[in-house]
Amino acid sequence: MRSLKLWAAANNAYFLGVGLCLLAFAVYFGLPPIGALLSAMMDGLNALFPADLPLFTYSPLPFTPNVLNTAAPKAVLLALVAMAQTLPVLTRGLDLSVGAIFVMTNCIASVVISGTPVDLAIGVLIVLFCGTLAGLLNGLVVVFGRLQPIIVTLATGAIYLGIALGIRPIPGGGVDKELSSFMTGLLWGQVPMVLVLLLFVVLFIWIPFRRSVIGRGCYATGSAEGAAFLSGVEIANSKLAAYALSGLFCAIAGLVQTFYTQSGEASPPSAGFYTLNSIAAVVIGGTSLFGGFGSAIGSIFGAFSLRTIVDWLFVFELPPLWQPLFNGIILLLAVCLGAARVFRVRNRLELFT
């Protein structure tokens, strides 16, 4: 009982993300009782403000494998990039290059993934390697240059975008058709393959990392770097691992993107969009922007809620042009959550550290 209470206390930061995610899905798919409630509400509003055409509409999507498979890729892409963002944030950093690495690996994948099955495997490995290398490079500059991660990754992000443009000056390229249709299809006709991939990443990359000494070193470093040093934690290696793994997650996202679009595009807006939204997803997912606390799994929930809430516009048949405004409001609200700790500070000098 005591253990359960402690577990709840230690994990209460994640409840918000999970709850928001469930709410987002319920509204999106019109799941009971939320769906019925919203329909009734809309009917009521329409009765209050009668017009020729009903002003307020609510048409949730049916919860079927095919609808799921159209909604899943966007959410999974953001989830992967948000997982990538989580690691530097845990070490009390911030990575502004995650979107750029994602775009760069997308362009690389559009070149190298074709040919015999062996060629395909090598191509995938090349993409993963390039992403990891880019992340590691960030880590090396942050650790050995003793520079602020936000500045370093702003610069390296521009470099990675430059490389992407060098590889794909204009959108194009391609990827092996069979592999792509397998990765974008449904497993046993039911479950979108990308969700399986995401589960795979969590089970075989994130959880082992979380339970390794070096992974815990990331948390220790982010929580109190001085205390971690005094305790003999390998701070430098932990940070390097965090950034390298971040690059790997971005590369996986880059691969998924290539399988869906079947081409590579060096798109700066796309890089910016993913970087910004990854930070919001991390915050909604309960990870502290001050480091030391959080989880990549929380970020997945954060990414899913964010993506789904933005799609509420379609469910309520609101003008699609409102999307940037709506998206911005959600982002701002999400980031505000991160400032909640201010209320607990007793020595106001600590607000400025």
Added chain:
Amino acid sequence: MADGAAPFWRMKGVSKRYGGVRALDKVDFECAPGRIHAILGENGAGKSTLIKIIAGVVQPDEGQLEFLGQPASFKSPAEATKAGIVCVFQELSLMPDLTVADNICITDPPRKFGLIDYGAQSRRAEELLRRAGCTDVHPDELVKNLPLSRRQMVEIAKALGRKPKMLILDEATSALTATDVAKVYQTLKMLRQEGLSILYISHRMHEIAELADDCSVFRNGRHIETFPKGSKSDDQVVELMIGREYKHVFPPKPAPSARPCVLQIDKLSWNDRLHDISLSVNRGEIVGLGGLDGQGQRELLLALFGVLRGCNGTVAIDGKPQRIASPRHAKSADVGMALIPEDRKTEGLMLPMSVRDNISMAAISQLSKVLVVDRAAENARIAEMVQKLGIKIGSIDDPVATLSGGNQQKVVIGKWLMTDARIVLLNDPTRGIDVGTKQELYQLLRSLADAGTTILFYTTDYDELVGCCDRVAIMYDGRILRELAGAEINEHNIVASSLNLPVERNLQPGGAAA
């Protein structure tokens, strides 16, 4: 255990400098297994530097270290830990966002298939906590949710888990309750029987009397003497600790006279750092805050200046109760307070900005007419301050970062004098500045006081308490332990009070105003 010939731990001719300050000066030091060795000394005596060198946190500039007959030079705390030297640091080395078990087994947890085995880790943490005498902490609790006393026990358990041959405790019992302390004593005595060498730094003399086998006294970065416990009286120990070589010239103090009370503090408390502080400071008086470093002196000044939230108790200015909500309120006309902060580089100055901008920063609203700064008035006031304080500058538009430490401190002081503050709080203002500037500062404080300013002066240098202050309040564990006035203010009484020992004359404890 080591054979008789080679000492367990030996250091020879070890020195360490920080900038111009000699923290350790050619120190020879040895300690033996199966003994508890107490280290004594006042602020800045070199105790902390000594253990930081032993634990590999800093590297010595010169000298040799030997551990178990082998030359030892540790590049990091991790290397020292590997060799078997484990330190419980005063500034706690726990990661607040991790669980107790995570913290205790941070570098070498039990593993299954290469991954951390949380079950085994929990059991190991529980076992170590029990050995440390702390059974009321659950291993899955987050450290940030524990009170300070529990954290210290976790810290001790963590040290035990590293299988030390030599254990260093730096003020490790300062936040513990009496029952905890008794348990820690038991553990330490048990460890001594197991043959550990234990270095123990504490400012509680009765703890040393209870625990130590040997005592070493440090002063001014030198190792003065090592002697077996009980061979010297408390008075003799205090004598060994005091006696600074340099003596400053202080301006003469005026004869005590009846003056109106300006700052009246009544039962001020904050979190668990300040307890029932009551103190009154009169017009034209310099009251010193003394005691060992970190007994709540800084927090008291910050609380008065409106920086801390959630303070209890009352503060009255000129007999009128004031609830000082922020530094902005503190400096306003109805309070008229100024705080010379502890760290001039981060809290006192905007280093890249000019001397002009810095010096008029606090008084800028008094120098402005309808949102525009009156340049002529500003220049006149700045020139007055530069002249009054003797600030050596090329031009008032030079960045303040280009000045020497002493001149920077003068800029901070000038900034606050420009607000015409009636109450000046100083937080260790002479740290890291040259002797000449210190002398000028003493003169300045006295002339301000003579002109009717009320001064509350915290300093870690006991010499300054003796030389500058009309009265001295000694703080211990967030409380004012004693007030000294007139001839009672001498180094012996200050050191003895700081250690919570009786002083030479009949004093009423608790600190009623003299």
